[in-house]
Amino acid sequence: MDRIINRIVRLIRRGYSRGMIISEMLDDIDIFSKEKLFEIAKCRIRGKRKFGKLAEKLFFDEDGLRYSTPPEVAMYRAKRLRYETIADVSCGVGIQAIYFAMESERVIAVEKDPVRLKLAQFNAEVFGLDNIEFINGDATSKDVAESIKADVVFSDPSRRPEEPVRYLDTLNPSPIKIYEIYSRITNRIAFELPPQISKENIILDGEKEYTSLNFRLNRLALYMGDLKSCDTSAISIPSEEKVTDRDKRVEIKKETRPLLYLYEVDPTLHKAELLENLMGKLEFDGHTLMVSRRRTLLTSDEVYESAFLRRYNILATCKFDVQSIKSTLKKLDVGKVTLRIDIDPKEYWSLRNEIERDLMGEKKIHLFRMEDRALIAERESS
Ligand SMILES: C[S@@+](CC[C@H](N)C(=O)[O-])C[C@H]1O[C@@H](n2cnc3c(N)ncnc32)[C@H](O)[C@@H]1O
Structure with missing residues (x-):
């Protein structure tokens, strides 16, 4: 697979058109259509911005790349959620699951899209990880839910690209459903939410951790049950400096006179x-x-x-x-x-x-x- 994707990458770089490259390909490969193979190659090129040189070896489709967790954030999240077994029940192309597997003993990674799940498996191989059990299925289905035993359940749901106001129940899978189903096995449940969602619309109780990457709001995690350590926090990556609502509040006056x-x-x-x-x-x-x-x-x-x-x-x-x-x-x-x-x-x-x-x-x-x-x-x- 890696060889095929790299060959398409070379053709794209040499300036061949999409139509030409697809018509030159012999056949679909396994569950990957020729169009999908082209998309994966394109994403390998575009992934450089987010993943640097590592992108040359990884596998993404369009949405998988757009919504994948930046490595620095994934690493921090994995350290915070380090437990023996963690289930990532909407793993996408698997970036966060891979970082979990570097910190925790065992990871269960669920994804309903079979193509994306396969990409996640390829990515785990790139990292040489063999402690991830992959499940192709709907995390909200009875079959999948009953097969999962874990210390922590994590979900980074898909969001609609355009939505003026964010709500929990328009995310996929819905955090409300995931909470209802998985709170039966653990109270340690964590979500990655769209950072622009208002606090009032986060109707589940937990610590809201606003994550800054290089001085920009990048993510918002919700940590429930024993994972919660305060109501609201902000963490700056890569330094991991943290501020929480438990730090003493001091009001600062507004004035127009600049100081040094x-x-x-x-x-x-x-x-x-x-x-x-x-x-x-x-x-x-x-x-x-x-x-x-x-x-x-x-x-x-x-x-x-x-x-x-x-x-x-x-x-x-x-x-x-x-x-x-x-x-x-x-x-x-x-x-x-x-x-x-x-x-x-x-x-x-x-x-x-x-x-x-x-x-x-x-x-x-x-x-x-x-x-x-x-x-x-x-x-x-x-
Ligand atoms: C935002 S992506 C996850 C990205 C991932 N955390 C990463 O770092 O690469 C969300 C994924 O959830 C999957 N998904 C949505 N609903 C699902 C469900 N009910 N069960 C399992 N996976 C689901 C989508 O197909 C999508 O790939």
Whole structure:
């Protein structure tokens, strides 16, 4: 299989069309149609962004790749859910199940789509793992449910790509059903939920763990029963720094006056509603300049280290108009400007080019906007 996929990858890279490659193939292979083989090869190329060089050996279909767990998150999740036997009852192409198998003794991986299950089996072979038992079936069916004995049950359900409001019962399999069925064998049940779902719509009780990957909200896990350690938490991957609702909350006042340092806050904390808990944990002395879903900015004269904060030196402020910004940037010896403002993506480059025109300096700065003021800041250690 690997040889066949690699051959298609080479043909795609040489520029052959989909139609040409499919017509050249001799036959379907096992349960894989020629179209599916082409799709798997395409995903191997696209998978590089998420899986780096490893993607060259792995097997994905379109949805399997899109919804597969990033390796850094899968590794963290596997460590948190390390028990003797874990059942992943909607395993997709098996990425999370594979990381479970690196940490736990035994994994049971269920998938209803036979093609995807086969891809998961291939992927387990790539990792040289033989402690995963694969089951092709519907995790909500009596047959499958009765055959599973595990210390932990985990499910990362499929979601509809477009859905303005997320609910548990539109996920597949529905976490509500999985909970009803599997709470008979264990109270340790965990779900991966769409991170944008509102807290009110998570109608199962458990710890909601908002997972940030490289300063962006990436996942939301729900840990039930004995797996729960608080009501809400946020974890930053790769550092594994954690904030929870049990950390003391400290309200920070809003003011417009910038101090020495600017701190950009990981948007994951806003979604998790844990900003005040981080402030309490850090004993933050300063104030907020801006709080919103997309951007939260704090300022302080003190230095704080946290994976949830990015620190900048504030260099200057001025009126937010192109002429004032340009003349301030010239005085500061600036050459490159990253705009950190809410702007229509189509207009980003025209504004940036306009600001950067005639700037010959060495410095790279970030430009923020607070109402009618521009805030010019330089990233520490960038
Ligand atoms: C989001 S993917 C899982 C991705 C996986 N965690 C990974 O890291 O690669 C969800 C999978 O659940 C499967 N699924 C949906 N309903 C199911 C059911 N009732 N029983 C078993 N699998 C199901 C879908 O076919 C899909 O492959």
